[in-house]
Amino acid sequence: MSASPVTLMVARRVARERYDDFMLWLREGEQLATDFPGYLGSGVLAPPADDDEFQIVFRFADETTLASWEHSASRRAWLTRGQGLFAQPHEQRVQGIDAWFGAADRRAPRWKQSMAIWLAFFPVSLGFNLAFGGWLSDLPLALRTFISTLALTPLMTYWFIPLATHxxxxxxxxRQAQRVPAPGLPSAH
Structure with a gap:
């Protein structure tokens, strides 16, 4: 079993007329999870206007605490109460940076992942330095760096990077479009 945080990513397709019921049910599940040791938090990304798939993230301290919650009677009862609210449930367990970029079969290339992280980190880091740079400027570089990373890492991990990737x-x-030659023309290789 792993001793590092683990994330359970859940995708649920929900008919638009059931959104409110689904959100109430989901909040109940999040509340149930807070009672379990090792629960680190959860979040929901609503679908874009042209889709109906919600992305839900539950994060636990390690595999053991996640398994305890996953196999609990309270979670089973909660899932039973949610039957009929959603279709095509899909669950995936991920660790580390992979939690931000989705399932392995549709994970973005690393260069795109790097750009997404940078696009989240730059404005937040800039804002932090504009707000607190003057106050921190008299401190030694190592202490300034320690304070800024201590403040920004949780914000980036739990809020800004997941938001940017969404x-x-x-x-x-x-997907890269595949070129299909026009009829009668040879394909270029």
Whole structure:
């Protein structure tokens, strides 16, 4: 079993007329999870206007605490109460940076992942330095760096990078169009 944080990513397709019921049910599940040792938090990304798939993330301290929650009677009862609210459930367990970029079969190339992280980190880091740079400027470089990374890492990990990857999802997972030659023309290789 792993001693590092683990994320359970859940995709649920929900009919638009059931969104409110689904959100109430989901909040109940998040509340149930807070009672389990090792629960680190959860979040929901609503689908874009042209889709119906919600992305839900539950994060636990390690595999053991996640398994305890996953196999609990309270979670089973909660899942039973949710039957009929969603279709095509899909669950995936991920660790580390992979939690931000989706399932292995549709994970974006590393260069796109790097760009998404940078696009999240730059404005947040700039804002932090504009807000606190003057106050921190008299401190030694190592202490300034320690304070800024201590403040920004949780914000980036739990809020800004997941938000950026959600907003950038169409670009991150854009499939390269395959060129099909016009009829009667040879394909270029």
């Amino acid at each position: 907003w950038l999802d169409p670009w991150l997972h854009k």
